[in-house]
Amino acid sequence: MGLVDKLNALKRDHAISMHVPGHKNMTIGNLEQLEWSYDKTEITGLDDLHSPDGVLLELNNLLSKKEPGYNAQAMVNGTTTGILSAVHALKDDVEKFLIVGDAHKSVYHALDLAGVSFEKVNFDNLLEMSVGNTAVLITYPSYSGRAPSLPEVIEQVRAAGGTVIVDEAHGAHFGITGRFPQSALRHGADIVIQSYHKMLPALTGASVVFTKEQALHNRVMKYIDHFETSSPSYLILASIELAHQFYNDFEDEVFFQKRAELIKSLEHRGFSVTKADDPAKIVLNIEGVSPYLLFDALNRKDVYSEMVTEEGVLWCLPLFHEGDNYPLESLSGRLDELTLVEDVRNEVQEDLSFLLGRPAVRAVVPYPPGIPLIHEGERFTEEVIKSIIHKKSYHVKIEGIEENIAYYKVDDA
């Protein structure tokens, strides 16, 4: 089946989205205002994304009002471009990078390309460290919606002469009302990068980088120009403007009411629902049932989740609002028809013990969430091999593992 056929099949089956992007198959937000004819390039009057002084500067100025005191730059190639650019903007000025929490692969790609040294640290240990002239890169919130308290950490790092970059890919909706966690923008981080496309109703690829100081903003812009396409999609850019208006206008009553009803109906059907700091993230389980089996059962009903791990099935909830078209009723019907069939496990017989103790030639990254299990150069341990076999038996996509296998198999032959 070709790609267009596959997408049409999902449409025909009325697939239900509990995953990113935040417009949930165009049922949330205002993207119906976009027209295909908006797909233009940087012609007269449409400005230059990497040196904006017209309509795109106006867009950036609008975005910068999210938090007074910040510069903003719209991007079309996701938070990945923002992370690459932020790391490069700081690489010559800091002694090293401290990576806090489970960072996405784009962070390690940026560090690798920049050729800088880094250390991984635990969020809780950060307050006890003397950071000095470092760049501290914090992933906030986590993929599954954990949002630890930031003010003290940011204040302390900055007071010690450090620079704080926050990968807020999953938090573009933070601060949308007082019942959601605050963005790191509110706490004065130096650079904050948000994927508008993940949790707000914007097109995939839509992101924004916010920078506090003008000189740093200028350096980030230099690298955005290096890394980002020079043919930006005006559909994506226009979707950022619409998503930002959505953010400004959002009222949360409908969201919290529908969310409460959904959680109640899930619990009524025997699900256990784990809530996160971010009210738009929940993790589902059914006692005695493997999360992988549950994930598969939902897929078979055309209810697509964001991710499955040992902790459960992650749902990114729609930002329900007055007048949204999200198919909650249809979801309810499909949950009633859910059948948990025989185990989806495919016992992996492969012997990977030959990898033990050998340095990875490529990072090994379960995807999603895109957080490396081991980095290039790190040695395979028994625990890592066990985890790979376990994930493989549940059909989890693991980037980089086949390259390692092929490399060492040839080496052994």
Ligand SMILES: Cc1ncc(COP(=O)(O)O)c(C=O)c1O
């Ligand atoms: C924590 C985190 N940071 C960064 C990224 C990259 O964001 P984008 O897809 O907008 O490039 C992701 C993508 O999933 C992510 O989960």
